[in-house]
Structure formats: structure tokens, C-alpha cells
């Protein structure tokens with residue numbers, strides 16, 4: 157048990173810090189929390205985020221744990237974590253979309269892609285290409301395997317018809333990962349196939365959906381006789397579920413990796429500045445109790461990630477405990493930001509950056525926190541995963557699990 | 567960074583688990599409860615023979631010198647087995663207090679006997695409803711080498727051979743004293759407790775001979791409580807994990823409305839919540855174990871977090887394990903109340919949750935200086 161950097165780890169950390177300080181200014185941790193939630197308009201924010209990702213990539217820090225032959229550094233997950241810790245000290249525009257979707261697509265192609273498909277990886281890691289995730293449908297979110305978008309073979313192509321929804325950043329995407337039904341005569345999990353989609357193809361229509369934040373970062377995507385060459389199929393026909401599940405578990409792990417200590421520091425500072433019952437709020441017992449409870453969960457997830465990284469660096473398979481990370485953090489951010497608004501008393505409802513404390517960051521993060529409790533698997537679905545896969549409890553009743561998909565609901 | 571137990575520590579864990587499942591199963595734990603025995607003497611002799619008690623005691627003092635992370639590993643197994651042993655009093659408290667006191671003469675005299683299990687020690691700190699960290703308010707006092715006052719509760723006070731007593735000295739400072747509990751001026755009265763396997767006593771000292779170990783109690787006691795709380799956290803996590811396992815097992819066999827109750831989400835998600843709290847506690851406890859062994863400056867923050875998370879996890883797991891068992895969970899015959907008792911007893915053993923929260927936030931205030 158050693159929490160300190162080894163000499164090699166310390167050398168990497170120093171290298172990262174030196175580079176970061178040569179290209180970026182330190183972040184004022186008292187006013188800026190860098191928790192990477194996308195709360196503004198992606199189209200407005202993305203150009204700067206892309207430039208930052210390209211800079212990192214060119215300096216060897218943008219794709220740390222990817223092998224060198226696909227443009228990565230050939231480093232470790234631990235180094236990636238170390239870099240993120242250091243990066244959080246600087247005032248730089250980090251993007252959640254890159255970390256979750258772009259990188260997730262690259263990991264997926266590394267594992268299941270053909271050489272031609274893998275050729276897309278370097279440009280994706282550099283953020284020259286943007287990807288989107290075409291999974292959810294109006295009638296298939298938590299129950300993703302119940303999706304209805306059809307792909308039918310026609311010569312060397314697949315012809316796709318149907319609708320996706322909640323597709324983050326489809327409006328900007330160059331490529332997408334798609335899961336579609338290729339066989340309705342078998343039970344729902346068995347008839348799915350995975351594809352990559354060139355988003356410039358004919359037969360794709362995107363319509364923005366306005367989110368509760370007011371921004372329009374997700375979309376409906378319609379396919380009308382979209383043709384996908386068979387060369388863009390990922391994995392075998394009928395094996396799409398397996399590929400998608402690997403993608404989703406990576407997505408959840410990435411959402412669990414978040415630097416929240418600055419946010420806790422922000423709440424400590426806020427509690428010093430506001431009052432309860434005539435005394436600084438930080439002296440109030442309930443305030444202290446809440447802050448302690450925030451820290452315990454934040455540290456609990458942070459150290460659970462370290463346990464996972466240790467297993468990886470020992471060449472072992474990480475334990476299942478990281479599953480708790482995503483929903484724990486998502487709920488934590490929602491609780492912490494709501495609490496921060498309470499500490500601001502009446503001003504808690506003010507969104508004008510000039511008049512709300514810390515440029516209204518707590519207000520916008522409070523809106524943003526809604527997203528992580530849903531995307532990538534809801535709280536409830538993930539607790540089912542913990543109960544059934546980790547604790548071995550009997551499954552919920554799933555009436556449609558074994559019947560052919562075309563018989564479901566009949 | 568290497569954030570897990572080593573292979574050697576995992577071997578210690580496996581052997582401890584094997585031994586305890588053979589020698590300290592639930593029947594035995596229950597028998598002690600029914601016999602109202604304060605501890606399991608036979609098991610004490612066995613674990614002493616196996617060297618467990620000397621795990622973290624230096625080789626120079628008759629221990630194995632394997633370090634505190636190894637002792638954490640054993641603590642988790644003791645907690646999982648609900649072992650009725652005075653390990654916490656004798657080792658996490660008395661031995662640690664001796665080490666922190668810096669009194670090498672007394673260390674030479676007592677640590678080997680603690681490591682071999684020949685002597686049982688304890689810490690006499692609490693005075694009824696005072697928080698254990700409220701040192702300035704202690705009423706026990708040593709004058710001219712003689713201790714007077716009342717300590718309550720003293721963990722394992724009725725079986726301990728000696729106590730490290732925290733008391734005021736003549737100048738109003740706080741000292742650590744060694745007091746022979748078999749000696750003159752000591753009157754020990756066993757108390758009824760929530761958990762018979764965590765026995766407590768009321769001890770009245772009337773001019774009992776007290777040997778000064780250190781006059782630096784203000785510095786040593788908080789550190790001692792930090793260190794002990796990490797070890798207790800591992801016991802709590804072990805207990806919580808065992809409770810979760812028993813609840814899951816029951817949820818798979820018990821049927822209601824034609825289904826296994828574990829297939830109802832109200833039960834399934836409750837168990838998932840238990841698991842979540844346990845893993846949050848375990849990860850905090852790993853960090854604290856490292857800080858304990860490395861004597862890192864992060865110990866105060868890490869120990870408070872481990873303590874709080876483990877207390878919450880065990881209390882939640884214990885009470886909800888009863889709930890999952892339904893009516894049978896409320897009986898003497900079924901095991902869940904063993905967890906319920908132990909969780910509460912360990913939650914009271916070292917300062918309470920509000921005190922630890924306050925200490926945790928003090929550390930955060932330091933970290934995020936205004």
C-alpha cells in the first residue's frame with residue numbers, strides 16, 4: 157500500500173506539470189472548479205476545447221494510454237489519471253464529450269475495428285474528428301436492447317431506417333457509432349449489429365432538442381434509407397450488444413473520473429463568506445456535517461478509481477467496485493451544487509454571472525448535474541447492475557427477454 | 567502508487583479468514599453472548615500463538631514488525647467474524663498509546679507481553695458523556711503519582727491487566743499514565759453493554775499508583791484516536807461486508823408473492839446501497855491505512871473520513887440486514903442482531919460521528935485556506 161508516486165510516476169508528473177505551465181495559466185481554484193460538465197452551448201465552447209485537445213495530442217499528452225501505432229503515447233491509465241490531476245490545476249477548456257464519446261469510440265475500434273476502421277483513430281484522438289453515439293431511441297433508453305432502428309442487407313451495403321434520440325453533439329459530429337436491429341426473429345439482445353456511420357452520408361437528418369439548461373446539445377437523428385457499407389460494420393452480425401456493452405461500461409468509468417476536490421474547496425470558501433444565524437455558515441453544525449459527507453463520497457470514489465488503476469498496473473482485472481462511481485458522483489454533484497445555492501440564500505436563484513457568486517457556476521452546474529444521473533445508464537439501472545452482476549441477486553422480471561423481438565408486446 | 571494490499575498481506579488475510587471460520591463461527595460468537603463471557607480465551611490463545619497480536623509491534627519489542635497495513639488486514643477479518651476478542655483495546659489503543667508516549671522503558675516492559683497476549687491492556691479515556699476529544703474537561707487527576715477519579719466506560723476494563731489512563735496532571739496539563747488495574751486503589755465494575763463481546767467497565771480510581779508515560783496528552787491523544795479509528799474502520803468494514811453477504815443470501819432464498827425477495831427492486835437497491843457505502847468506506851480506509859503506516863500528514867483527514875464512512879456503512883448494513891430478514895431478523899435466534907449490536911458498539915467506541923465530522927471539516931479548512 158503506497159499512495160506516493162514512484163520515481164517514474166513522479167518524473168511523469170513533473171514532465172506534465174512543466175509542459176502545462178509552459179502553455180497554460182494556473183487556475184484560480186477559489187473561483188473556478190473545472191468539473192467538466194457541459195452546461196453551455198457546445199458549438200460555442202467546442203472550438204477552444206478542440207484547440208486544447210490538439211495541443212495536448214501534439215505534445216504527447218492527448219492520448220496517453222493509447223498505443224503509439226494509433227497515435228497514442230503508449231503510456232498507462234495511471235499516467236492518464238496523473239495528467240488529469242495536473243491539468244485540473246490549470247485554466248484550460250477540458251471537454252467531457254472528448255473524454256467520453258471520442259475516446260470511447262477509439263477504445264472500441266481498438267478492440268473490435270478492422271484496420272480500415274482503426275485508421276480513423278489518430279484523427280479522432282486529436283479531436284480533428286468528432287464522434288457521436290447513436291444508441292438511445294424514443295422507445296429504447298434504459299432498455300436499449302429494445303431498439304427498433306432497422307438495418308437490412310442490400311448487396312454490400314446495409315440500409316438503415318429508424319430514429320435515434322438524445323444524441324449528444326450529433327450537430328457537429330463527423331462520425332457516429334450506431335447500434336441497429338438486423339434480425340427481429342430472435343430475442344432482442346441477439347438481433348443487434350454495430351456500425352460506424354459517416355455523418356455526412358445521405359439519408360441522415362438531425363434536429364436539435366433544447367435541453368433544460370437552454371442549450372441544444374442533443375438531437376433527434378432520423379435515418380431514411382441511409383446506406384452503410386458492410387466495411388463499416390464493427391464486429392460480427394448479431395454481436396452488436398456485446399460491442400455496445402463494452403462501450404457503455406467504459407463510458408460509466410469515465411464519468412466516475414472527475415476532479416471534484418476544487419468544488420468542495422469552493423463550498424468551504426462559500427460557507428466562509430455567507431452567514432447562518434449571525435455566524436459564518438462554516439461554523440454551523442449542519443453545514444459542517446454536509447461538507448463532511450460530501451468529502452467522504454468524493455474521496456471514496458477517487459480512491460476507488462485508484463484501486464482500479466492499481467489493478468490495471470499490476471496486470472490484474474480490476475474489481476467490480478468502480479460500478480458505484482458514476483451514480484455516486486452524479487448524485488454528489490447535484491447535492492453539492494444545490495447545497496451551495498442554499499448557502500447563497502436568496503441570491504441562490506440568481507443566474508446573472510455578474511451578480512451571482514463565482515460567476516453563477518454553482519447554478520449552472522446544478523442544472524448540469526441532472527445529465528450524469530441519466531446519461532450512460534440511470535441510477536436505477538446501475539443499481540440493478542450492482543444487485544444482479546455483483547451481488548448475484550435474482551433478476552427483475554423481464555418478460556421480453558427470451559421471446560423473439562417481433563413477438564414482444566403482441 | 568500501489569493502492570492495494572500486497573500479496574503477502576493477501577496471504578495473511580486468507581489465513582486469518584480460514585482460521586476464524588474454523589474457530590470463531592457464528593455459533594461460537596453466539597455461545598459467548600449467551601454465556602455472558604467478556605471474551606473468548608481459547609481463541610485469544612490461538613491468535614496469540616499465530617502471532618496476530620504482534621503484527622504491528624516492532625521486532626525489537628517482541629512483535630513481527632509487519633506494519634499497520636497488515637494489522638488492518640487482520641482487523642477486517644476480526645470484524646467479519648465478529649470475533650469476541652480484546653484486540654482493539656489491547657493493541658489499537660494500549661499498544662499504540664505506549665508507542666506514541668515514547669516511554670521506551672515501559673515499551674520494553676509491556677509491548678512484548680501485549681504481542682504475546684500474556685497481558686491485556688486498554689485505554690481509560692472516556693468520562694461518561696464527554697466527547698473523547700474534549701481533553702480539557704477531564705475530571706480524573708493525578709497528584710503526587712496517584713490517580714483519582716472515575717472512568718466510564720473503559721473498553722475491556724474488567725479483563726485488562728493495565729490501562730493507559732488519560733488524566734490531568736497537577737499543572738492542569740493532560741498526561742498519559744500507566745496504571746496497574748490489579749493494583750491498589752482500583753475498583754472495577756463490569757457494565758451491561760449493547761454488545762457483550764465489546765465489554766465495558768466503570769473504574770473508580772482512589773489514589774491508584776500512576777506512572778507517567780507522557781505529559782504530552784494534548785498532542786498524543788488525538789493522534790492515538792486517529793490511528794485507532796483506522797483499525798476500527800477495518801473491523802467495521804469487515805462486519806458490514808459479512809452483514810451484506812448474509813442479507814444477500816437470505817434475499818435469494820426467501821420468497822414472497824411467488825418470487826425471491828431479492829428480485830424486488832426495493833430490496834435489490836437497498837443491498838446495492840449497502841454495497842456502495844461499503845466500497846466508499848473501503849476506499850477511504852485504504853487511504854487511511856496508507857497514511858497510518860506511513861505516518862503521513864494526511865492521517866487526520868484520512869482517518870476521520872475512514873471512520874465516518876465505515877461507521878455509516880456498518881450501521882446501515884446492520885439495520886437493513888434486519889429489515890431484509892423480516893420478522894426473523896428481530897429474533898434472538900437469527901444472526902442479524904449480532905451485527906446490529908457490533909455496529910452500534912463500534913460506533914460508540916471512539917468519538918461519535920458529529921465529533922469526527924467536525925475534525926474532518928477542520929482539516930478541509932486547513933487544506934483550503936481562506
Ligand SMILES: Cc1cc2nc3c(=O)[nH]c(=O)nc-3n(C[C@H](O)[C@H](O)[C@H](O)COP(=O)(O)OP(=O)(O)OC[C@H]3O[C@@H](n4cnc5c(N)ncnc54)[C@H](O)[C@@H]3O)c2cc1C
Nearest residue numbers: 289290291292297298322323324527530531532533534536
Ligand atoms: C444530456 C444527455 C445526453 C445523452 N446523450 C446520449 C448520447 O449521446 N447517445 C445516446 O445514445 N444516448 C444519450 N442519452 C440517453 C441516455 O442514455 C438515456 O436517457 C438513458 O439511458 C435513459 O433512457 P430513457 O431516457 O429512455 O429513460 P427510460 O429508460 O424511459 O427511464 C425512465 C425512468 O425509468 C427508470 N427505469 C427504466 N428501466 C428501469 C428498470 N429496469 N428498473 C428500474 N427503473 C427503471 C429509469 O431509471 C428512469 O428513472 C443522453 C441523455 C441525456 C440526459
